[in-house]
Amino acid sequence: MPQPRRSQQSATLERHWHRFQQLKRELERLEYFCKGTVLKRLMKCGKAQCACRRDPAKRHGPYFEWTYKEKGKTVNVKLTPETAPLYRVASQQYRKLKALLHRLERLSLTGLRAQAKRAQSKRTA
Secondary structure, three states, X not given: OOOOHXXXXXXXXXXXXXXXXXXXXHHHOOOOOOOOEEEEEEEOOOOOOOHHHOOHHHOEEEEEEEEEEEOOEEEEEEEOOOOHHHHHHHXXXXXXXXXXXXXXXXXXXXXXXXXXXXXXXXXXX
């Protein structure tokens, strides 16, 4: 026997609420974050006789850069080999943050629509 419509709506709202709370807890577990990407570069120098010109395996480096956008401009920051992993993890945390916020927003809109539908059905009943 199917459940009455109101209890289905309540169950849906409760399910959305619990999922929303789970996502908020995931936000609390995030560490430091920063937008951008960490690049590892191998470079050619300007010397005509250097082996880096002929053989890609003999290029200089690796050199690390953190690249991000600020006010529409690309910013490059040179990193040491010791700090590059810190920024790499932080940029991964930023992507995780954005994904969580996107999921929270979608879930929030779904929950709001369900609440609005419930409020409207109470008004018409």
